[in-house]
Amino acid sequence: MHLETSPPTAVSDPRRIQAALCSALGQRGLEGTVEYGLSDYIVHAELPDGSSLIISPPQEPPSEHPETPESWMVTRHRSAEPAVYEVIYDSEPDGPHARHGGSVPDLLSAVDARLDQLGVPTRQEQERSGEARAATVLPPDSAPSRARVALASSP
Numbered sequence: 001m002h003l004e005t006s007p008p009t010a011v012s013d014p015r016r017i018q019a020a021l022c023s024a025l026g027q028r029g030l031e032g033t034v035e036y037g038l039s040d041y042i043v044h045a046e047l048p049d050g051s052s053l054i055i056s057p058p059q060e061p062p063s064e065h066p067e068t069p070e071s072w073m074v075t076r077h078r079s080a081e082p083a084v085y086e087v088i089y090d091s092e093p094d095g096p097h098a099r100h101g102g103s104v105p106d107l108l109s110a111v112d113a114r115l116d117q118l119g120v121p122t123r124q125e126q127e128r129s130g131e132a133r134a135a136t137v138l139p140p141d142s143a144p145s146r147a148r149v150a151l152a153s154s155p
Helices: 015-026 104-117 123-137 146-153
Strands: 032-036 041-046 052-056 073-078 084-090
Touching (some): 015 041, 015 052, 015 104, 052 104, 073 104
Antiparallel strands (some): 032 041
16 A cells, blocks of 8 residues: 555544555555545555556545545546546445445445456455465475564564
8 A cells, every 4th residue: 555645643534544445455456545636535546457446535525524435436547548437336425326325345345346347356366376476485384374474574
């Protein structure tokens, strides 16, 4: 995850939810950035096909509750040929997913479904891929536990 602004510091920081969305995208091998949109923070991620994914709370007018937005808009776009503009999820009051409002699980479910259709590896495939890479680098009996790997790589 890459933050264009300083990382969230308080539980009420509205960027905390965007950072969590970046983390979910990261589990699928995508790098998300938190950027400032028109009036609130958005998540931007490049997809393997050269298009981009934008996850945004209401921008105009801005959300009255930035720490828990009332709705979400997810779009996929690419300017280069072949051009793409696609609304993946719209839970704004008049959108097709309005019944879900600001639900992050419903948002992530819709994003995951579209990423699956686009052939982006699932979370399990990412985990298996990492385990397969480790198996080719380390002998079977010398693979350290995840806890030791995390501790060993900590500064």
